[in-house]
Amino acid sequence: MQISVxxxxxxxxxxxxxxxxxxxxxxxxxVRFAEVPSxxxxxxxxxxxxxxxxxxxxxxxxxxxxxxETAVTTDPGMLETLQSWARHAGPDLTRLASHFDxxxxxxxxxxxVARSWRAxxxxxxxxxxxxxxxxxxxxxxxxxxxxxxxxxxxTPEFLGRVAAAYREAIHVDAKAPARVLSQVNxxxxxxxxxxxxxxxxxxxxxxxxxxxxxx
Numbered sequence: 001m002q003i004s005v006x007x008x009x010x011x012x013x014x015x016x017x018x019x020x021x022x023x024x025x026x027x028x029x030x031v032r033f034a035e036v037p038s039x040x041x042x043x044x045x046x047x048x049x050x051x052x053x054x055x056x057x058x059x060x061x062x063x064x065x066x067x068x069e070t071a072v073t074t075d076p077g078m079l080e081t082l083q084s085w086a087r088h089a090g091p092d093l094t095r096l097a098s099h100f101d102x103x104x105x106x107x108x109x110x111x112x113v114a115r116s117w118r119a120x121x122x123x124x125x126x127x128x129x130x131x132x133x134x135x136x137x138x139x140x141x142x143x144x145x146x147x148x149x150x151x152x153x154x155t156p157e158f159l160g161r162v163a164a165a166y167r168e169a170i171h172v173d174a175k176a177p178a179r180v181l182s183q184v185n186x187x188x189x190x191x192x193x194x195x196x197x198x199x200x201x202x203x204x205x206x207x208x209x210x211x212x213x214x215x
Contacts, residue, residue, distance in 0.1 A: 001025050003071055005082045008090015009033045009044075013068055026059030027051070031068055032090070033082055041079065043069045047093055067207050071167065074160025074205055144168045145184045147193070159200045166197060166206060 005011045009032045015025040032045035043065060048055050072078055096116065119128040145165040150158040169177035169184075178197055182190040200206040 001068075003068065003078070005072070005078060005085060006090065007085050007088040008092075009082065009086035010090050011068070011072055011082065026063060027053070027055050029063075029068075030091075030093075031065070031072075032093075033069075033072060034086070035083075041073050041083065045094060064207070066204070070160075070205055071163065074156065075164040076157070076161070078164075142184045145181055147181060147185045147188060147196070149188065154196065154199050156203070156205070159196070159203060159205045162196045162200050163205045166200070 002014045003011055011031045011033065013025065013029045013031060015028070027048045027050040029049065030047040031043050033041050034044045036042045036044070046063075046065065048060070048063075072082060115126055116129075118124045119126040145168050147162060147165055152158070165181055166177055169180040172180045178190070178193050181193050182188070185193070197206065
């Protein structure tokens, strides 16, 4: 899957549709993150967009929210960008959804929710906003897969970095991501990289491999 962050705390999550996907994603989805009372950043809204196709209940039950949340909050660069951009206004979907019963009709000329609803009616004269484009994945670079020896042991922060590097590596070679990391990090033994990936899986930072191997 590809995860990219935007304004208002939102992250766009799209399936790769190939071997690079380690977990099943039932549809394009949007997850909004916010700082909760504990001081951590957590998912507070989820929107699934089947793009006109059915979102099946079975796939929905397996929606990998924990994996997505972990991927975002343990990647230092992604989390920093998310926290910075969360200060900007973003799509207020929860407020829009709260008006679904069309009780705003009396304000049809000025209410932004009503105008969004009217735009879906043929010949209403209200312009409809175009659909947003899915973001194309950025090219992978060796710098994004660098793994220096951990100075403080296998901390959650370090394992989050391992997970982020691993997700980059599966886009280079979905069949052997650990081998890719070994090539990018010649100072670290192949066996050590396997051990780091195994520990990331054991602690839930990475999902368990579907075929029992890490590449």
